[in-house]
Amino acid sequence: MFRNHEYKLGWGRSKASQAYKALKKLIVYCEVPPCTRLDAIVISDVLNTSITPVREALIQLETEEYIASYGNGYYTQKLEVKKLSDQFDFIKVVLTHAFRENLYEHSKFVMLPSWDDYYLISEFLESFCESVAEATKNDRMRHYVHESILRTRYVRWLDLQRPERLSRIRGDASELLELLNRGAKDGAIANVDRQFSAVINTIPELVLEGNDRAGNTKESWLQTLSSNWAES
Secondary structure, three states, rough: OOHHHHHHHHHHHOOOHHHHHHHHHHHHHOOOOOEEEEEHHHHHHOOOOOHHHHHOOOOHHOOOOOOOOOEEEEEOOOOOHHHHHHHHHHHHHHHEEEEEEEEOOOOOOOOOOOOHHHHHHHHHHHHHHHHHHHHHOOHOOOOOOOHHHHHHHHHHHHHOOHHHHHHHHHHHHHHHHHHHOOOOHHHHHHHHHHHHHHHHHHHHHHHHHHHHHHHHHOOHHHHHHHHHHHOO
């Protein structure tokens, strides 16, 4: 599951790694239409690089289940309700475990951003979950939480753009920090369960919106990929 590229010697300094990062960012942020064929020749021309590193990147992305292979080609996938629900549920299980076993020592200096900026709130939620996973001292669990966060990033971003959800999420997150400050373990677990149940309930709507938005990138995705390549 989600076998990662870090295990490959010299990967981080390679053109394949650069192509991988550019393509992965495109996919994570749904900036390419679902079911788009990722043609290695076309992509290598756009990136002004040889075809070999692009093929290596596509193979790695398929291994990690970010894209799918059909016949002799690689294709992007639609957002799927069950996959996203399972990933949110996994994060919830890890947080619940960490709080129940008193593995996470909350710092009172950790505070929620005070402004209604959904980007900052999203970053806070992700870093908070990462820090809780870190506290488990379990490398495999930490890796899967990190991957689940990446794979749910786009729908979390869509969810936070809804004013009523942004307000609710901020309120629940603030309450969770207060509960942790007081050492109220049971209250914190109940809060986490409520938060994740709420987002999982909204996933069907978010998937429809996300796939629709991604479908509108048909004319722009190669240009976006080129920009990602320059940044990676």
